[in-house]
Amino acid sequence: MHDIIALLDKKRELARLGGGQNRIDAQHKKGKLTARERIEMLLDEGTFEEWDMFVEHRCVDFGMQNNKIPGDGVVTGYGMISGRLVFVFSQDFTVFGGALSEAHAEKICKIMDQAMKVGAPVIGLNDSGGARIQEGVASLGGYADVFQRNVMASGVIPQISMIMGPCAGGAVYSPAMTDFIFMVKDSSYMFVTGPEVVKTVTHEDVSAEQLGGAISHTTRSGVADLAFENDVEALLLLRRLYNYLPLNNREKPPVRKSGDPADRQDFSLDTLVPDTANKPYDMKELIVKTMDDGDFFELQPEYAKNILIGFGRMEGRTVGIVANQPLVLAGCLDIKSAIKAARFVRFCDAFNIPVITFVDVPGFMPGTAQEYGGIIKHGAKLLYAYAECTVPKITVITRKAYGGAYDVMSSKHLRGDVNLAWPNAEIAVMGAKGAVEIIFREDKGNPEKLAAKEAEYKARFTNPFVAGARGFIDDVIQPHETRKRICRSLVMLREKKIENPWRKHGNIPL
Numbered sequence: 343m344h345d346i347i348a349l350l351d352k353k354r355e356l357a358r359l360g361g362g363q364n365r366i367d368a369q370h371k372k373g374k375l376t377a378r379e380r381i382e383m384l385l386d387e388g389t390f391e392e393w394d395m396f397v398e399h400r401c402v403d404f405g406m407q408n409n410k411i412p413g414d415g416v417v418t419g420y421g422m423i424s425g426r427l428v429f430v431f432s433q434d435f436t437v438f439g440g441a442l443s444e445a446h447a448e449k450i451c452k453i454m455d456q457a458m459k460v461g462a463p464v465i466g467l468n469d470s471g472g473a474r475i476q477e478g479v480a481s482l483g484g485y486a487d488v489f490q491r492n493v494m495a496s497g498v499i500p501q502i503s504m505i506m507g508p509c510a511g512g513a514v515y516s517p518a519m520t521d522f523i524f525m526v527k528d529s530s531y532m533f534v535t536g537p538e539v540v541k542t543v544t545h546e547d548v549s550a551e552q553l554g555g556a557i558s559h560t561t562r563s564g565v566a567d568l569a570f571e572n573d574v575e576a577l578l579l580l581r582r583l584y585n586y587l588p589l590n591n592r593e594k595p596p597v598r599k600s601g602d603p604a605d606r607q608d609f610s611l612d613t614l615v616p617d618t619a620n621k622p623y624d625m626k627e628l629i630v631k632t633m634d635d636g637d638f639f640e641l642q643p644e645y646a647k648n649i650l651i652g653f654g655r656m657e658g659r660t661v662g663i664v665a666n667q668p669l670v671l672a673g674c675l676d677i678k679s680a681i682k683a684a685r686f687v688r689f690c691d692a693f694n695i696p697v698i699t700f701v702d703v704p705g706f707m708p709g710t711a712q713e714y715g716g717i718i719k720h721g722a723k724l725l726y727a728y729a730e731c732t733v734p735k736i737t738v739i740t741r742k743a744y745g746g747a748y749d750v751m752s753s754k755h756l757r758g759d760v761n762l763a764w765p766n767a768e769i770a771v772m773g774a775k776g777a778v779e780i781i782f783r784e785d786k787g788n789p790e791k792l793a794a795k796e797a798e799y800k801a802r803f804t805n806p807f808v809a810g811a812r813g814f815i816d817d818v819i820q821p822h823e824t825r826k827r828i829c830r831s832l833v834m835l836r837e838k839k840i841e842n843p844w845r846k847h848g849n850i851p852l
Contacts, residue, residue, distance in 0.1 A: 744772050768804035
């Protein structure tokens with residue numbers, strides 16, 4: 343018995359050392375935490391229960407049979423974040439560069455399967471050189487096994503990927519199918535083919551950071567949601583995000599007590615929208631002043647800035663926010679913003695999170711670049727997401743809601759539950775000037791007549807009462823009472839039940 347215990351202790355010590363102290367020191371010199379240090383920082387103290395510490399690879403080629411390390415390059419198990427269950431895997435770059443083997447993949451699949459059984463999220467801390475070349479197709483099969491579980495878990499349990507080192511080749515497709523991707527600046531990167539291959543094939547000279555670094559993916563590609571300065575900041579803010587999310591698709595989001603009164607009024611909102619219709623303002627100010635305690639967790643803040651998405655709380659309950667941003671491109675919808683918002687709406691719908699939409703949209707972005715890029719199909723993604731969404735949907739039109747963009751932004755016609763408008767809201771096919779120039783084009787040589795017709799058009803159509811007369815707007819409210827009216831609506835909608843027709847799945851315009 344003593345021999346077995348001694349062997350157990352030795353195996354545990356080897357597993358905890360990973361690739362050895364020298365490699366751990368090298369990880370620290372790069373400003374990176376080790377796989378186990380990351381888990382300790384992410385989870386509540388003392389809650390981590392490790393699985394498969396003694397798993398070893400089964401490869402016998404290229405001398406690998408003489409090079410086995412317990413754990414095989416990934417630490418897996420479960421623990422708690424703020425007292426709530428979560429499963430986690432953390433790849434260990436000190437062991438074979440975190441390369442994925444058949445056994446490594448089996449460990450990840452095992453906790454994903456268990457997470458699905460008990461209904462708890464999975465967080466992956468990625469730091470891997472890719473597939474373990476010595477194992478050939480076995481490692482590729484391991485990736486595919488993980489991919490299949492990503493797909494099966496999608497919309498059932500939240501999946502979050504934190505890229506904390508290299509993630510290249512086929513390895514990128516597992517994070518790509520998760521709900522959120524976060525990266526660490528200067529130490530993490532994602533790409534399908536590396537700089538050397540790119541240079542050989544296309545003759546482009548590009549660094550790993552330029553090709554797939556955190557800044558590139560949060561500003562240009564939109565692949566990642568947020569970029570953090572270091573491992574510590576990344577893990578602490580990941581804990582914050584986790585506190586907004588339900589454990590699975592069968593429960594409601596967590597409730598956090600707040601002392602912020604539901605009927606709080608903010609009279610500064612009455613002057614938020616400028617009198618000049620073309621003058622911009624910051625929609626984020628409205629969001630912050632409406633949420634509990636000014637708490638807004640924004641996602642993808644540096645990508646498609648003409649639309650805002652993120653999480654907040656109303657009366658302690660999580661809500662998802664989608665809002666046009668007049669400061670950027672006048673709040674127009676374009677390809678990137680439509681895709682960004684559509685994916686977020688679908689996440690909220692999958693996990694029972696009410697969606698609040700703040701609308702100030704003059705239409706879709708015109709131009710050949712948008713049309714050739716497929717704005718018709720990509721814009722339809724956002725329309726589809728809102729139309730299919732069955733969670734409570736509350737919409738507030740703050741200023742403009744023109745053309746097809748009015749329809750798309752959670753209008754009453756797309757089963758919006760509560761649709762409100764501020765007094766200066768303009769709901770019309772298009773702006774008065776453009777409309778008059780089309781309707782009365784025979785008078786284009788008479789500016790005085792056109793000006794009179796424009797004033798008449800504004801009086802008749804650019805106000806919320808025409809839409810209100812048809813029931814497309816439930817009420818016209820004062821800006822300062824926005825929070826109160828949203829909170830009341832959320833209480834009314836708390837037990838909302840609506841089902842879509844049975845189908846295997848829809849065919850969203852991908």
